Amino acid sequence: MGALQSASAHPEYGDLAEKTGFSIGKIRVLHKRFKQLSHNEETLRRDHLNDIPDLACNPIRAQIVEAFFDRRNYHQNGEGPVQEIGFEEFLVVMSHFRPPSLHMTEEQRENVRREKLRFLFNMHDTDNDGTITLEEYRHVVEELLSRSGALEKETAKSIADAAMLEVASISMGHMEPDEFYEGITFEHFLKLLHGFEIESKMNIHFLNMDTSTLCK
Amino acid sequence: MDDLWAVAVGVFQAWMFVVVFFIMLPAMCGLSLGVTSVYIQILVKILEWATLRIQRGRQEQPSVPVPLPNGIIERVGGSMEEEMAPAGAEFSLSDALFFYKEGVESIVDDQVTQRFSSEELASWNLLTRTNHNFRYISLRLTVIWGLGVFVRYGVLFPLRITLTVIGLSWLVIGTTLVGFLPESSVKTWLSELVHVTCYRICARGLSATVHYHNRDNRPQKGGICVSNHTTPIDVVILANDGCYAMVGQVHGGLMGVLQRSMVRSCPHVWFERSEMRDRHAVTNRLRAHVAAKNKLPILIFPEGTCINNTSVMMFKKGSFEIGGTIHPVAIKYDPRFGDAFWNSSKYNMVSYLLRMMTSWAIVVNVWYLPPMTIQEGEDAAQFANRVKSAVAHRGGLLDLDWDGGLKRGKVKDSLKEEQQKKYSSIITGQSNMDDPDSSSVTT
Numbered sequence: 001m002g003a004l005q006s007a008s009a010h011p012e013y014g015d016l017a018e019k020t021g022f023s024i025g026k027i028r029v030l031h032k033r034f035k036q037l038s039h040n041e042e043t044l045r046r047d048h049l050n051d052i053p054d055l056a057c058n059p060i061r062a063q064i065v066e067a068f069f070d071r072r073n074y075h076q077n078g079e080g081p082v083q084e085i086g087f088e089e090f091l092v093v094m095s096h097f098r099p100p101s102l103h104m105t106e107e108q109r110e111n112v113r114r115e116k117l118r119f120l121f122n123m124h125d126t127d128n129d130g131t132i133t134l135e136e137y138r139h140v141v142e143e144l145l146s147r148s149g150a151l152e153k154e155t156a157k158s159i160a161d162a163a164m165l166e167v168a169s170i171s172m173g174h175m176e177p178d179e180f181y182e183g184i185t186f187e188h189f190l191k192l193l194h195g196f197e198i199e200s201k202m203n204i205h206f207l208n209m210d211t212s213t214l215c216k
Numbered sequence: 217m218d219d220l221w222a223v224a225v226g227v228f229q230a231w232m233f234v235v236v237f238f239i240m241l242p243a244m245c246g247l248s249l250g251v252t253s254v255y256i257q258i259l260v261k262i263l264e265w266a267t268l269r270i271q272r273g274r275q276e277q278p279s280v281p282v283p284l285p286n287g288i289i290e291r292v293g294g295s296m297e298e299e300m301a302p303a304g305a306e307f308s309l310s311d312a313l314f315f316y317k318e319g320v321e322s323i324v325d326d327q328v329t330q331r332f333s334s335e336e337l338a339s340w341n342l343l344t345r346t347n348h349n350f351r352y353i354s355l356r357l358t359v360i361w362g363l364g365v366f367v368r369y370g371v372l373f374p375l376r377i378t379l380t381v382i383g384l385s386w387l388v389i390g391t392t393l394v395g396f397l398p399e400s401s402v403k404t405w406l407s408e409l410v411h412v413t414c415y416r417i418c419a420r421g422l423s424a425t426v427h428y429h430n431r432d433n434r435p436q437k438g439g440i441c442v443s444n445h446t447t448p449i450d451v452v453i454l455a456n457d458g459c460y461a462m463v464g465q466v467h468g469g470l471m472g473v474l475q476r477s478m479v480r481s482c483p484h485v486w487f488e489r490s491e492m493r494d495r496h497a498v499t500n501r502l503r504a505h506v507a508a509k510n511k512l513p514i515l516i517f518p519e520g521t522c523i524n525n526t527s528v529m530m531f532k533k534g535s536f537e538i539g540g541t542i543h544p545v546a547i548k549y550d551p552r553f554g555d556a557f558w559n560s561s562k563y564n565m566v567s568y569l570l571r572m573m574t575s576w577a578i579v580v581n582v583w584y585l586p587p588m589t590i591q592e593g594e595d596a597a598q599f600a601n602r603v604k605s606a607v608a609h610r611g612g613l614l615d616l617d618w619d620g621g622l623k624r625g626k627v628k629d630s631l632k633e634e635q636q637k638k639y640s641s642i643i644t645g646q647s648n649m650d651d652p653d654s655s656s657v658t659t
Contacts, residue, residue, distance in 0.1 A: 030324070033324060033325065037323070049323060052322055052323060052326050053326065053618060053622050054322035054326040055322040055323060055326070058315055058319045058322065059315060060312060060315050060316070061319060063316075064315075064316060064319035064320065064323075067316075068323075094320070094324070097317070120312075120313065120316070123312075123316065124312075140312060144312065198313070201313060201317070202316075202317060204317070204320060204321055204324060
């Protein structure tokens with residue numbers, strides 16, 4: 001009878017909690033969501049995520065879904081895409097969006113920033129060569145802007161080119177006419193988004209699930 | 217052996233006596249002996265006690281999980297315009313972050329997928345079927361639960377089955393008999409009587425307690441009644457308080473028998489499967505029915521599918537193109553007493569009805585809203601949305617724009633481009649000075 005199971009049915013939550021920093025309560029809720037999305041299978045595939053109606057309306061849904069299947073985001077120094085993921089990988093990718101805890105040293109905060117920026121960088125750098133080239137950048141702009149036809153493809157391209165030029169001038173200073181700007185490396189990326197408060201913007205606020213709040 | 221037989225017959229006779237005189241006859245007359253309301257009050261007291269016990273149990277055992285009926289995440293942060301505008305007029309890398317965050321938030325918790333499964337309760341109502349998260353708390357609670365099982369399956373269930381069988385057979389027999397009469401006002405009156413009494417018996421068969429509000433707004437003849445859809449029982453609930461012309465597909469089997477006999481006594485609108493595909497044929501038939509002002513109001517569920525009664529999804533505009541006055545109705549089930557939602561992918565009709573008959577009870581609130589008509593310059597889709605908001609507002613349900621058809625299908629491509637268009641207009645609106653050749657912005 002499902003009602004009378006003991007509470008410690010999932011000892012591996014402890015390991016996951018240590019690895020990702022989520023509390024046991026949050027891991028339990030996310031596991032339920034994982035099972036709901038994968039229709040109770042052990043692994044999640046791309047088409048499971050593509051079934052979510054809210055996500056279907058997002059212009060960069062392809063990149064978002066890819067991020068879950070990209071080994072670079074699993075903190076194991078792997079590379080390349082996978083076809084299906086288990087709950088552990090799901091949780092590790094989710095942990096990039098965990099809000100920073102209140103008691104963090106400056107160094108820890110800097111690490112969190114770097115991690116989140118690395119995640120954002122990986123999303124743009126689709127061929128995994130360590131730089132965001134003009135092509136890749138244009139691709140993102142197109143996804144965001146022009147497919148609906150509200151903007152001409154040419155206009156989207158020129159917006160991307162203009163932005164790229166500005167990036168180049170910020171990172172490289174003045175360029176000779178025959179110098180070729182290869183692309184935005186991760187270091188440039190960090191420099192560009194230096195003032196940007198990514199640790200507060202790239203967060204998902206989970207509703208408080210700890211039982212301690214029930215005590216009146 | 218004979219004695220046993222005599223005893224069995226005696227018990228059966230006593231049982232039928234109780235059922236007929238104490239339940240069926242008062243039900244047919246619309247009276248109530250008050251037993252059900254006393255039962256509900258006792259039930260509420262027990263459930264409140266159970267809730268306190270569970271909360272105490274949670275404090276003592278911190279590993280017991282907490283249910284989250286309102287969703288997992290809190291969506292902080294502004295809309296697209298607020299997030300982007302301060303960053304400057306140019307496209308910047310961080311703009312994409314807004315969409316990433318939204319996307320991942322949808323993966324964690326979205327508004328639509330949860331509508332197609334039963335609502336998660338904030339506290340257990342002593343039915344195993346709603347027990348998603350609750351663990352063993354105390355002996356007393358388990359004893360009460362066991363008692364509840366006995367009462368529900370041993371006492372209430374046979375009673376309810378008997379009543380439903382009587383009710384449905386009465387419907388078939390009664391309508392067939394009335395069908396032999398020639399067309400006259402007597403026939404109409406008799407047919408309404410038969411329908412209403414039968415539905416009242418069926419409602420007793422589910423231990424349904426219905427609270428009707430604003431009864432002066434009840435749908436009139438020649439009108440169209442629209443309502444949110446949770447379960448096939450909605451029909452029984454609404455028909456307890458008035459006579460409606462039903463709309464639906466012709467079925468075989470038991471449903472077919474019911475449909476054929478019902479249509480003998482008063483005009484319902486049953487469609488063949490082939491007719492359903494032709495939207496114009498459907499609309500024309502309904503229009504003809506409405507135009508004959510003395511026919512019963514049509515009952516339509518514009519969502520097209522069962523939703524779990526926490527929200528109202530898109531009303532399909534077909535029902536609103538017929539013309540005539542629309543009488544909206546909001547139905548809200550009280551989830552503490554039983555989960556009325558029919559998850560057709562999980563349960564078929566028979567197991568669903570069995571579940572209904574072994575719940576505690578069905579407690580419903582029905583609000584009749586004032587009639588609405590299509591206004592100047594409004595098209596059917598906008599009118600449908602207006603009615604939907606009114607229904608959602610009255611019933612305390614969430615008003616969603618999503619299509620109930622998403623239960624089984626995918627999002628239409630046109631919707632996918634909405635967000636892109638919105639973002640494009642923000643960017644080009646601000647950087648108009650940089651690109652004088654850009655196409656004009658449409659909002």
